[in-house]
Amino acid sequence: MLRPWKDPQKEARNDPPKNPRKVNELVVVSGASTGIGAATAQALAARGYHVLAGVRTESEADAVRADGIEPVTLDITVPEHIEALARRIADDPERRLLRVLVNNAGIEINAPVEVLPLALWREQFEVNLFGHIAVVQKLLPLLRRSRGRIVNISSVGGVAALPVFGAYAGTKFALEAASDSLRREVSAHGVQVVVVQPGGVRTEMAARSGDISLELAAGMSAEHQRLYGGLINATVASNTAFLKRAVPAAKAGARIARVATTPRPRTRYTLGTDAAFVIPLARHLPARLMDGILAMSHRSRNPKPAPAPESAGSPS
Numbered sequence: 121m122l123r124p125w126k127d128p129q130k131e132a133r134n135d136p137p138k139n140p141r142k143v144n145e146l147v148v149v150s151g152a153s154t155g156i157g158a159a160t161a162q163a164l165a166a167r168g169y170h171v172l173a174g175v176r177t178e179s180e181a182d183a184v185r186a187d188g189i190e191p192v193t194l195d196i197t198v199p200e201h202i203e204a205l206a207r208r209i210a211d212d213p214e215r216r217l218l219r220v221l222v223n224n225a226g227i228e229i230n231a232p233v234e235v236l237p238l239a240l241w242r243e244q245f246e247v248n249l250f251g252h253i254a255v256v257q258k259l260l261p262l263l264r265r266s267r268g269r270i271v272n273i274s275s276v277g278g279v280a281a282l283p284v285f286g287a288y289a290g291t292k293f294a295l296e297a298a299s300d301s302l303r304r305e306v307s308a309h310g311v312q313v314v315v316v317q318p319g320g321v322r323t324e325m326a327a328r329s330g331d332i333s334l335e336l337a338a339g340m341s342a343e344h345q346r347l348y349g350g351l352i353n354a355t356v357a358s359n360t361a362f363l364k365r366a367v368p369a370a371k372a373g374a375r376i377a378r379v380a381t382t383p384r385p386r387t388r389y390t391l392g393t394d395a396a397f398v399i400p401l402a403r404h405l406p407a408r409l410m411d412g413i414l415a416m417s418h419r420s421r422n423p424k425p426a427p428a429p430e431s432a433g434s435p436s
Contacts, residue, residue: 151225155323159373196251319395
């Protein structure tokens with residue numbers, strides 16, 4: 121049974137000690153320049169691990185570099201970066217084993233299925249799914265040596281596909297399925313696979329996603345504006361309002377660090393009250409009832425579309 125996210129202050133027994141003992145093991149966190157990834161890297165370093173934090177630029181590296189956090193250049197869609205990461209771990213000067221891989225990197229570009237260009241569909245799948253699979257394929261031999269753990273950061277969107285989120289949710293649904301198969305394939309090898317399903321978390325990516333949606337909407341045809349303009353505006357407004365009370369990235373990172381290091385993890389964890397509420401609904405309610413609930417939640421901010429214009433040959 122899924123359990124809701126809990127405030128870290130109420131789980132003090134699981135918090136790292138004030139002066140943690142150095143752990144002679146490595147952890148990889150992709151997408152660690154900001155948001156959940158950066159917070160997770162910091163929380164794992166606070167527990168004494170040496171974190172290889174995936175970033176894409178020198179400025180990002182300078183921002184995350186800290187005691188216990190070593191930035192590494194890692195765009196997970198670039199095979200050479202993944203190869204270099206594997207060599208860095210295999211050739212570690214202290215011969216430390218890789219204990220945990222946190223697959224966190226991701227992008228979010230939201231628009232209606234009909235409107236979102238195929239190139240942007242493919243870009244999201246390259247980052248949110250295929251890039252993670254490429255990292256897993258390369259690092260699994262190292263994780264077998266340590267009998268380590270893979271933590272895949274999914275989303276509430278991996279269970280409940282909201283309108284306008286079709287491409288992003290598609291990548292997360294696929295990651296959920298791949299995680300299940302992977303867990304069943306490698307459990308006999310001593311490798312654990314855990315999925316974390318965040319709801320709303322206050323991050324730069326989440327804040328940017330609304331602006332990106334509005335920019336895409338501004339470039340839509342007049343017909344698509346008529347069909348989808350109200351829905352997009354309502355969705356962005358709803359998400360923007362929710363993010364003001366969403367889980368801070370630091371608390372999300374602390375939660376993921378506990379999931380990554382707890383001795384006997386569950387297969388899935390929700391993160392945030394919205395995920396703990398929406399995911400069981402999506403799994404147990406009939407699809408048509410869920411459709412109705414989502415439609416009602418947008419109705420107040422989603423005006424009815426204007427009637428279609430008459431064609432030139434229509435009778436008056």
